[in-house]
Amino acid sequence: MKKFLQEFKAFALRGNVMDMAIGMLIGAGFSGIVTALTENFINPLLQVILGSATYTLTDVSTFAGNFLTAVVNFLITALVLFCLLKAVNKMLSLSHKKEEPAPAAPTTKKCPYCMSEIDIAATRCPHCTSLLETPAE
Numbered sequence: 799m800k801k802f803l804q805e806f807k808a809f810a811l812r813g814n815v816m817d818m819a820i821g822m823l824i825g826a827g828f829s830g831i832v833t834a835l836t837e838n839f840i841n842p843l844l845q846v847i848l849g850s851a852t853y854t855l856t857d858v859s860t861f862a863g864n865f866l867t868a869v870v871n872f873l874i875t876a877l878v879l880f881c882l883l884k885a886v887n888k889m890l891s892l893s894h895k896k897e898e899p900a901p902a903a904p905t906t907k908k909c910p911y912c913m914s915e916i917d918i919a920a921t922r923c924p925h926c927t928s929l930l931e932t933p934a935e
């Protein structure tokens with residue numbers, strides 16, 4: 799079960815899955831804007847042009863308000879998603895760091911005579927005082 803969860807986490811946190819999910823959510827939010835634009839601007843405009851309806855200034859301000867609400871909703875959604883994406887990316891880079899530590903350059907070696915850990919540049923062992931071969935370069 800633990801392994802399953804780990805695999806699922808690796809899958810869900812993979813960048814492209816997140817991008818896809820966020821793309822879908824942004825798309826859904828954007829379709830809300832398009833719907834609001836159609837209902838509150840294009841349809842009334844067509845009706846006025848075709849002469850099937852007349853609108854007062856109050857109606858126009860209601861339409862403008864509705865459309866503005868849709869835009870604000872979309873912006874809030876996008877903002878939240880952006881923050882979420884940033885948080886996930888941060889989490890992702892942290893877990894990457896944890897899983898793949900950069901291989902540190904060795905700073906010590908083992909003395910071939912006494913097997914003590916000594917500085918890599920040492921030419922004489924500080925433990926057994928053996929003269930060491932200088933590292934070939």
Ligand SMILES: [Zn+2]
Nearest residue numbers: 909912923926
């Ligand atoms: Zn030694």
